Amino acid sequence: MAKTPQAIRGTQDIFGADAEAFAFVVETFERVRKLYRFRRVEMPVFEKTEVFSRAIGETTDVVSKEMYSFDDRGGESLTLRPEFTAGIARAYLSNGWQQHAPVKLATHGPLFRYERPQKGRYRQFHQIDAEIIGAAEPQADVELLAMADQLLKELGIEGVTLHLNTLGDGDSREAWRAALVEHFRSVKDELSEDSQERLEKNPLRILDSKDPRDRKHVDHTLDIDRFLTDGAKRFFDEVTAGLDAAGVKWTRAPSLVRGLDYYRHTAFEFIPDEGSEAAGKLGSQSTILGGGRYDGLMESLGGALTPAVGWAAGIERLAMLVGERMPERLEAVVLVENDAGMAEAIELVSDLRRGGVIADLMATGSPKKRYDKAVKQNPQYILRVDDGGYHGISGEGDASKIVAVLSNRNPSPRT
RNA sequence: GCGAUCGUAGCUCAGUUGGUUAGAGCGCCGGUUUGUGGUACCGGAGGUCGCGGGUUCGAACCCCGUCGAUCGCCCCA
Numbered sequence: 001m002a003k004t005p006q007a008i009r010g011t012q013d014i015f016g017a018d019a020e021a022f023a024f025v026v027e028t029f030e031r032v033r034k035l036y037r038f039r040r041v042e043m044p045v046f047e048k049t050e051v052f053s054r055a056i057g058e059t060t061d062v063v064s065k066e067m068y069s070f071d072d073r074g075g076e077s078l079t080l081r082p083e084f085t086a087g088i089a090r091a092y093l094s095n096g097w098q099q100h101a102p103v104k105l106a107t108h109g110p111l112f113r114y115e116r117p118q119k120g121r122y123r124q125f126h127q128i129d130a131e132i133i134g135a136a137e138p139q140a141d142v143e144l145l146a147m148a149d150q151l152l153k154e155l156g157i158e159g160v161t162l163h164l165n166t167l168g169d170g171d172s173r174e175a176w177r178a179a180l181v182e183h184f185r186s187v188k189d190e191l192s193e194d195s196q197e198r199l200e201k202n203p204l205r206i207l208d209s210k211d212p213r214d215r216k217h218v219d220h221t222l223d224i225d226r227f228l229t230d231g232a233k234r235f236f237d238e239v240t241a242g243l244d245a246a247g248v249k250w251t252r253a254p255s256l257v258r259g260l261d262y263y264r265h266t267a268f269e270f271i272p273d274e275g276s277e278a279a280g281k282l283g284s285q286s287t288i289l290g291g292g293r294y295d296g297l298m299e300s301l302g303g304a305l306t307p308a309v310g311w312a313a314g315i316e317r318l319a320m321l322v323g324e325r326m327p328e329r330l331e332a333v334v335l336v337e338n339d340a341g342m343a344e345a346i347e348l349v350s351d352l353r354r355g356g357v358i359a360d361l362m363a364t365g366s367p368k369k370r371y372d373k374a375v376k377q378n379p380q381y382i383l384r385v386d387d388g389g390y391h392g393i394s395g396e397g398d399a400s401k402i403v404a405v406l407s408n409r410n411p412s413p414r415t
Numbered sequence: 416g417c418g419a420u421c422g423u424a425g426c427u428c429a430g431u432u433g434g435u436u437a438g439a440g441c442g443c444c445g446g447u448u449u450g451u452g453g454u455a456c457c458g459g460a461g462g463u464c465g466c467g468g469g470u471u472c473g474a475a476c477c478c479c480g481u482c483g484a485u486c487g488c489c490c491c492a
Contacts, residue, residue: 119486
């Protein structure tokens with residue numbers, strides 16, 4: 001026998017309860033985004049590599065070691081999308097969506113990052129994504145976060161808190177970064193190996209290092225607050241005031257920095273509370289939804305300065321938190337007691353489905369065992385068909401839909 | 416890229432200090448019973464014990480390598 005090829009490492013075949021939970025997340029997202037008038041967009045799964053390398057930043061982990069890149073037959077370097085935002089920004093520029101600005105967009109689908117898989121983390125994973133493009137005012141941040149908050153609530157997810165920070169505007173961030181580099185360089189030898197590396201590549205990250213050697217050198221004098229320009233401070237205050245008005249709970253997280261270069265001002269993550277049930281279900285992964293403002297991104301792709309803010313959430317991680325979802329209950333099984341009645345049974349099950357009844361046909365295997373198999377499906381009703389046609393129903397509960405279908409049918413030969 | 420743990424039937428798992436022909440439950444197929452809302456019983460198919468090498472009279476079991484999975488580090492959703 002030929003050998004079955006293996007699935008690619010880090011990909012998943014989702015089925016059963018997990019697939020139901022996955023679908024529930026997507027359906028709930030679709031419902032909620034409509035409440036906020038986010039418009040659905042469909043995006044390519046791959047782009048020219050430069051879309052991501054320029055937008056996300058060459059030195060980020062995502063670009064430097066996690067992209068699935070390949071040359072196509074024309075020799076052009078393409079990359080399977082590792083995130084949504086860069087591709088959406090490219091689409092916004094190449095399609096002239098400025099005409100719709102400010103525009104609220106939502107999408108979902110697969111993303112790809114070359115990483116070692118572990119709990120809640122895959123090479124092909126899935127996100128839901130929401131962006132507001134062309135809106136500079138803090139109210140956009142508030143609306144976006146209110147939607148995220150409502151989504152999590154409607155998914156029934158508890159024990160998760162919005163962690164909020166500001167990275168300031170360009171000037172604030174630059175001053176902050178310079179101060180951090182100066183500070184940490186003076187104690188470089190005492191930092192962890194990882195953080196000595198971060199010092200060159202991404203000094204902001206040292207702030208949220210878990211290594212005690214690094215923690216020793218981190219204190220509140222290094223928070224962004226001291227470096228914020230008046231404008232940046234005012235912006236953040238308006239965001240937090242808006243969240244309070246909208247009834248969205250949040251907590252300040254001064255060491256929260258996002259990994260990608262394009263973030264400005266607001267940065268946030270929804271994180272399970274320590275010791276909560278949600279935290280346990282997620283393993284060592286913590287962030288279930290994250291994002292921020294990226295006013296500088298469009299320029300890196302050659303567009304005009306365009307303020308924008310967005311977030312993405314891992315569908316798999318959300319699905320781990322929503323609990324068991326059962327498929328809709330089977331309402332009717334048409335049981336073929338004798339194969340001579342097969343045509344009649346097929347007609348009956350078709351009529352039931354057209355009448356909005358969730359129905360299945362049980363007509364395979366040993367005729368004597370069909371009844372047991374039907375019962376195992378736990379249907380609300382069983383309709384029996386033999387060589388004389390339909391001849392009986394048993395079950396309990398509301399049968400009005402089934403009765404309506406039966407009374408609209410041509411009388412079976414027996415009646 | 417690094418580390419830990421683990422690979423036995425379609426699935427979940429037993430398998431004694433290394434010892435005859437590797438087992439169970441579930442699922443699948445067939446039959447007997449029952450005779451119409453989850454019956455009981457009998458039987459059957461299904462395994463290169465992840466793969467390759469080594470030690471041994473003898474390896475699912477010990478050793479080495481390799482592939483894969485899981486969890487963690489890094490980073491992220």
